[in-house]
Structure formats: structure tokens, C-alpha cells
Amino acid sequence: MADKAVISLTTGLEDAERVTVAFLVAVGAAETGRRTLVFLTKEAVRLALEGVAVGTACEGCPSLPSLLQRYAAAGGRYLVCPICFDAKGLDKGDLIPGAELGGTVPMWQWIGEDHAVTFSY
Helix, strand or coil: CCCEEEEEEEECCCHHHHHHHHHHHHHHHHHHCCCEEEEEEEHCCCHCCCCCCCCECCCCCCEHHHHHHHHHHHCCCEEEEEEHHCCCCCCHHEECEEEEEEEHHHHHHHHHCEEEEEEEE
């Protein structure tokens, strides 16, 4: 069984429900002991900035801040596409804890020779 999980997310708060589902999957993986990486691209790179992932997507959904807190507490990490990040003129000094700039090569290096379960949103 794969002990790593990679969740690829391209959507930002323009689709908060999709973001919530991606984070529910990431939290589930991390809280069950899998080493978990959320790979953020396109508009999703903004979610790795302090104060951006806020709000609740739907009635009965957990809030985004609570999901990010649970993910961090379970040891989850973020890899943020540097091309997407730089194209938006964002400041890497504003990245949340556990987030670092890195593209596809660092993602594959993180996976290594291990098997990884992947999800894409």
C-alpha cells in the first residue's frame, strides 16, 4: 500500500467547494498516517498565502482555516508552483508554514521510488 499521497489542486477560492473537497482528502490522508503533499498550481497558489484560505464553502462544510489547521497538525506539506506564483507577482515571504516553492521535479523527487496515491482537483 502506498504510504504517500499527492493532492494536486488548480482551483482557488473561485470554487471553494472544490478546494474544501481537496483539503478533506488531504486531511484524511495525513491524519491516517500517510506522508501527504498538496501540489498547488494556477489560482490555487494563493491558498498558500497567509490569510487567504478563509471562509466556509457550504452549509455543513468545515471551514477552510480548520482544515488547514488539521492538515498542518498532521504534518501535511505544500509544494507551490513557482511559475504560477511568480506570474501572479506574489511574495514568498507570505507563504504559510509548511509551504515551499517547487515545481514538478521537486514533486517527483518527494515521491521518489515509493508508490503514491494521487488525486487531482
